[in-house]
Amino acid sequence: MSDKLYIFDTTLRDGEQVPGCQLNTVEKIEVAKALESLGVDVIEAGFPVSSPGDFNSVVEISKAVTWPTICALTRAVENDIRVAADALRYAKHPRIHTGIGTSDPHIRYKFNSTREEILERAVAAVAYAKRYVEDVQFYAEDAGRTDNEYLARVVEAVIKAGATVINIPDTTGYCLPSEFGAKIKYLFDHVDGIDKVIIATHCHNDLGMATANTVSGIINGARQAEVTINGIGERAGNTALEEVVMTFRSHKELGIDTDINATRITGISSMVSSLMNMPVQPNKAIVGRNAFAHSSGIHQDGVLKNRESYEIIDPKDVGIDENSIVLTARSGRAALKHRLHVLGCELSSGELDKAYEAFLQLADRKKEINDDDVLMIAGQHRKASSRIKLDFLQVTSGIKVHSVASVGLDIAGEKFEACASGNGPVDAALSAIKNIIHRKMLLKEFLIQAINKGSNDVGKVHMTVEHEGVSYYGFSANTDIVAASAEAFIDAINKFVR
Numbered sequence: 489m490s491d492k493l494y495i496f497d498t499t500l501r502d503g504e505q506v507p508g509c510q511l512n513t514v515e516k517i518e519v520a521k522a523l524e525s526l527g528v529d530v531i532e533a534g535f536p537v538s539s540p541g542d543f544n545s546v547v548e549i550s551k552a553v554t555w556p557t558i559c560a561l562t563r564a565v566e567n568d569i570r571v572a573a574d575a576l577r578y579a580k581h582p583r584i585h586t587g588i589g590t591s592d593p594h595i596r597y598k599f600n601s602t603r604e605e606i607l608e609r610a611v612a613a614v615a616y617a618k619r620y621v622e623d624v625q626f627y628a629e630d631a632g633r634t635d636n637e638y639l640a641r642v643v644e645a646v647i648k649a650g651a652t653v654i655n656i657p658d659t660t661g662y663c664l665p666s667e668f669g670a671k672i673k674y675l676f677d678h679v680d681g682i683d684k685v686i687i688a689t690h691c692h693n694d695l696g697m698a699t700a701n702t703v704s705g706i707i708n709g710a711r712q713a714e715v716t717i718n719g720i721g722e723r724a725g726n727t728a729l730e731e732v733v734m735t736f737r738s739h740k741e742l743g744i745d746t747d748i749n750a751t752r753i754t755g756i757s758s759m760v761s762s763l764m765n766m767p768v769q770p771n772k773a774i775v776g777r778n779a780f781a782h783s784s785g786i787h788q789d790g791v792l793k794n795r796e797s798y799e800i801i802d803p804k805d806v807g808i809d810e811n812s813i814v815l816t817a818r819s820g821r822a823a824l825k826h827r828l829h830v831l832g833c834e835l836s837s838g839e840l841d842k843a844y845e846a847f848l849q850l851a852d853r854k855k856e857i858n859d860d861d862v863l864m865i866a867g868q869h870r871k872a873s874s875r876i877k878l879d880f881l882q883v884t885s886g887i888k889v890h891s892v893a894s895v896g897l898d899i900a901g902e903k904f905e906a907c908a909s910g911n912g913p914v915d916a917a918l919s920a921i922k923n924i925i926h927r928k929m930l931l932k933e934f935l936i937q938a939i940n941k942g943s944n945d946v947g948k949v950h951m952t953v954e955h956e957g958v959s960y961y962g963f964s965a966n967t968d969i970v971a972a973s974a975e976a977f978i979d980a981i982n983k984f985v986r
């Protein structure tokens with residue numbers, strides 16, 4: 489049985505403080521409901537005294553959400569606490585989160601005060617909040633830079649005043665993981681009554697160590713992680729929910745787990761990113777576009793042989809259907825062959841070698857090779873080694889005239905010619921081919937698409953031809969769409985005359 493780690497999500501409070509991330513009440517309710525489905529234990533819904541809009545959001549989220557605790561932030565100020573209690577009146581499980589800065593710089597510069605005075609204000613705020621709600625969480629702002637001995641005195645005093653959860657924030661993202669872990673351990677070793685409360689971590693990412701510090705704090709006894717979706721938050725952000733959850737899922741030996749339904753992580757990440765206009769960096773752990781994308785040949789080969797060669801998390805576990813194999817100039821034959829297979833093209837090893845050479849030439853010019861490029865490369869190389877090749881094609885077509893095509897085919901080195909008229913140039917060309925290939929063939933599907941834009945574009949033709957009850961797929965791409973159609977038809981025919 490794993491020890492439960494409580495997930496306290498502050499996307500709607502610390503995340504929403506970020507410039508450009510402000511949400512209206514309707515959007516906040518949408519995020520809160522998604523957080524509830526994700527399985528978070530606590531939603532920090534806002535800072536009610538800060539504005540009428542934030543107050544109203546806390547009221548409406550309290551009504552809309554059933555299971556998670558709804559938390560409202562305050563300063564160690566009586567009016568803030570009264571307003572927060574009022575905003576939480578509909579919450580099924582209300583929590584007031586009050587606190588004050590405890591580091592020397594905060595005491596000296598922010599408050600022009602003393603350690604003793606701050607300790608008294610902390611105790612008074614908790615006692616005051618207890619008049620309104622049972623569940624009172626205390627934060628020692630800038631605990632990361634607070635002297636451990638003094639911090640332990642503050643924590644002990646607020647526990648005596650009735651705090652149920654004690655938040656130890658690394659507000660400025662300053663701590664090293666070992667230092668932050670040692671701070672939590674120090675508190676467990678020196679604070680009377682600490683076993684009666686939950687210790688929380690709230691780490692910022694100024695040095696890129698928010699998740700490492702959170703994990704270190706939890707390993708040392710904290711059991712609530714304060715996090716945001718995608719790690720959004722003040723300055724360099726907060727600890728990312730998805731990183732903490734998947735760290736403990738991936739390291740089962742730590743014996744700690746959350747109630748998060750991780751398959752919803754990708755969905756909520758996109759929702760928050762788009763509502764808050766905060767793009768997720770492509771290499772972001774777990775939720776970045778490249779988190780499950782493999783682009784270099786050696787990795788692609790390894791992953792295609794066995795996913796676990798280069799993946800520690802199954803993408804399905806976080807709500808992604810499958811990993812992606814991105815074709816670039818650093819890809820190898822294994823990746824190209826895999827993509828061709830997915831696209832329904834099987835090449836012999838000689839054909840694959842030739843296609844790979846062409847692929848590398850194109851990939852050196854283009855950053856990423858897409859499926860159309862791959863089909864085009866494969867088509868050219870299949871054509872070169874095909875039994876039947878298009879030798880020439882001439883078409884006369886226009887308005888109020890019959891379309892006529894004359895076609896030359898090279899079949900295993902022998903030349904054949906035929907003419908036909910038809911209902912349009914493609915029909916004429918295909919009829920001429922049929923006049924040479926005396927087999928029963930039925931054109932089942934025929935699709936012409938432009939690859940890019942503009943009248944000088946390459947046209948792609950996908951075709952399905954039925955012969956003796958079996959369907960054969962043909963493809964070609966050419967700036968001349970009649971030629972592309974004739975080639976796609978021949979590509980399909982080559983598959984049953986082989």
Ligand SMILES: CC(=O)SCCNC(=O)CCNC(=O)[C@H](O)C(C)(C)COP(=O)(O)OP(=O)(O)OC[C@H]1O[C@@H](n2cnc3c(N)ncnc32)[C@H](O)[C@@H]1OP(=O)(O)O
Nearest residue numbers: 505535537538539562563564565587588589598599629659
């Ligand atoms: C680390 C964090 O993320 S803390 C949360 C940060 N979030 C926010 O600040 C968003 C919401 N804030 C606000 O809307 C406003 O700042 C308010 C409503 C809280 C206060 O507004 P104002 O009264 O105009 O004060 P202002 O913002 O200029 O200054 C903050 C005051 O709060 C005091 N203060 C700051 N933190 C605390 C605290 N935890 N407990 C008590 N007082 C505090 C400051 O010392 C300062 O007081 P002073 O004016 O006497 O010097």
Ligand SMILES: CC(C)C(=O)C(=O)O
Nearest residue numbers: 627629630657659690
């Ligand atoms: C209000 C507190 C918890 C905070 O956000 C911080 O210290 O970073």
Ligand SMILES: [Mg+2]
Nearest residue numbers: 502659690722
């Ligand atoms: Mg914070």
